[in-house]
Amino acid sequence: MRLRHALAVLVALSGLAASAQTELAVEPYTFTADDGRTVEAELGRFRVPENRQRPAGRTIGLAFVRFPSTSPTPGPPIVYLAGGPGGSGTGTAEGTRFDLFQSLRAVADVIAFDQRGTGFSDRLPECPHEVALPLDVPGTRAATDAAWAEGTRACAAHWRRLGVDLAAYNTDESADDLDALRHVLGADRVSLWAISYGTHLALVTIRRHPDAVARAVLAGVEGPDHTLKLPSHQQVLLEQIDAGHRAQNPEASFLADVEAVLDRLRAAPVVVDAEVEGETVGLAIGAFDVQWLAANMLGGPELSMQLPGLFAAMRAGDFSTVASWIVYLKQPSGIAAMSSAMDAASGASLWRRARIASEARRTLLGDAINAPGPAQSVALGVPDLGPAFRAPVASDVPVLFISGTLDGRTPVANADEVSAGFSDHAHLVIEGAGHSDPLFLGSPVILERMLSFFGGAAVESETVHLAP
Template sequence: MPLTRFLVSRLLLATLLVAAGASAVEPASGPVATEEPIEFTAGSGETVAAFRGEFIVPSNWNRPGQATLRLAYVRFPASGAAKGPPIVYLAGGPGGSGIDTARGPRFALFMAMREFGDVIAFDQRGTGASSRQPTCTSTYRIDDATAYSDLEYADLHRAAARQCLQQWQRDGLDLRDWTTAQSVHDLDALRRHLGADKLSLWGISYGSHLALAAITAMEDRLERVVLASVEGLDQTVKRPAETDAYFTRLQAAIDTRPELASRFPDVVGLMRRVLARLEAEPLLLRVTPTGGAAYDFLLERRDLQQLASGMIADPSSALQLLELFAALDAGETAPIAWVLGKYHRAGEAIDFNPMPLGMDLASGISRRSLDRFEREAKAAILGGYLNFPMPQLDLLVPGLDLGDRFRRDPRSCLPVLVLIGTLDGRTYPDGQREAVRGLSNAEITVVVNAGHNLFMTSPEVTGRIQSFMRGEQSALDRIVVDGWSGP
């Protein structure tokens, strides 16, 4: 599918240890009997002694005793004197790997968190090393040189998804196994497997969505929660009006930097102008991919909206997006053709992986939120494409949607730290505050100029998390960073 494959798809998945006493384990401060000692190597080349573990859960907690899944994690032993409950990292996506995240730029933060307890890089069901399922490649394709209406485009994806559902059913895979509610049960099973009375949770983006669901379901088994770039339980689909408001905030931030303000004096005007031109007359490009044959690509308004949806998470990539818009506004097509040649492959089939598809469809959207979405999308800069293929595929699978009871904002007095980036183009400040309004003991720190991936934007962010984990009272509700150079 054009553009979405590399930018919008959620980049850039025996013995049943579910009952207390089902397995003899030692406390999390010492090796769990089934764990394997390893030398963990980060992408930076740094190494640390750790343990690799696995435990088995039902593929569906409503049908115990049938099929099972093997879930994996890496445990970094606590380094501090005061060892609290295990701290479980919940990756975003849905579809991100906690273990892979620990290898990346956040490795230093994983190590810093060891001051407070064992740190668990957890691969949620269907991700990384945890029973990852193969992607279904349908027979449906988006012809690169053909124009499609929004309705035709959505219908093709719906037909492809139905075909994949039929294939998964033949293979014995039930999409009802891949829901946030199932993953919450997995977290409680992980707690028991580690021999812990409680867990602390640390999640970002979809990981915060899972953490909020866990607060609702297992509050008495949680100690502390750190949330960043929060996605509420009824926020799988973001409001188009909030995306428009993001561009206003982006403009205000650009205006504080003269070198950027002179290049982009009117972000909204630029984007609307270019999108309107493509709506009136799509642009036929000749694309030459690296090591492949040249092909024609009809650049439509929808393609650019999807491209933008994948690039506005952080201010550094948003600036790259604006450069593409400015080039198109000036009649220069080489930059966008280069992007297509580098990342898009002609004639790719529409495909789906059961984990992210099931998680998003199950979390769904309330009817009230859907009505608001449809009203706002009509005039929004990015239309209804920020979270495509949601809500376009909403209610595709009967019985999968978890319902409005699941989507209620959690109510809790647990200590929670919330980190909000002002230039987050995926989860928005107002929506994040709304998502945690029922958490009476929540501390909110705004990270000015940070985007969606805010953890490593400043040592102050790490320091704020550390002070929260120590239980210290902090008045630090605002951190200013330079988000333009990347997270």
């Protein structure tokens, strides 16, 4: 049975050797949103070399859904780039941003693009190995890194046995895929609409194919050297949460609670009862467990605003509420080839690594936000794209940056840094927004500015205030 499965995967991976992409195949497609609404669209497929460094190698299939413009004079096609890495453009269009995709048709065709290895594009085989962190032992950074490195090495060996070229899954190749998409669409230029990792890809595309991009909207900016996060950005966000908490509770100190809890757990981890699959188990909680949890909850206010209550309870000796969160964080997790390889290839500069190490020693959460990324990347063994890849991007392409003040993944400072290289840019700062949907859906003003920008109008930098 296992042999038949392996043979089937090898056949699926085989592809056709070619040095250039094949013709575009397009078919009518009824696109269905998650809520059941439908819209007539087009499903397109084409092929590109998997690894352009190996022209005689196999090809892979890429796919997209095109929502035709409702304008009599549409502008360059707007190509949506999902985050992750590993997010699907077509999958995103099915969800909460469905209306946003449809609204942008007023100015151009809107393309939900599935990057290599995602969505309707050719997928990579799953890895049978999972990473499971022990519940009865308090977590440490070293143990977490080691467990993920071991699982990643096993997955890398599995994928290579199946013929997967992990070196082909990097942002340079994806940027060249975008230019191939532009070519098969017959477009002189395309506009890019991206979020999170998608902005990382968009920026590299602007550098590699400057004449192919008309303009770009980049939300939740991840610059070429932003794959690893700065501890100082998370510390600033903790201080913002503390200030907001003090405004409502003058006698409370969120930061003092965090420090007290971490000091207690460093001195002696605690053991509490936790429910796992209907059974009660003893969960050991250490300082790193709490740091890692808090770092992962700082993506947006939906989760981060629960932190003051959680830490106040822990400081008072009640770890029962946080237990379920930590169990979730430690549950067996799979490893995805595309997303792991993309991040590993992007890497980080020596300067950024040194800064992270320095900041980790003087911030409450250290560099828990990056766990277990660096160790996993080393274990995967893919080529690093190098210092030139991580250099700042300089361009005349007009860009509208969008950032949220409560985004613990891609803070406002990221866009400020990247925008220095763009001669024509504006920055829309969403006060009170975290990562993901709020950067697009937090206020109707955001869509208004995006429509104006993609329509060719000048847009000014401004701050948009969301309701608390």
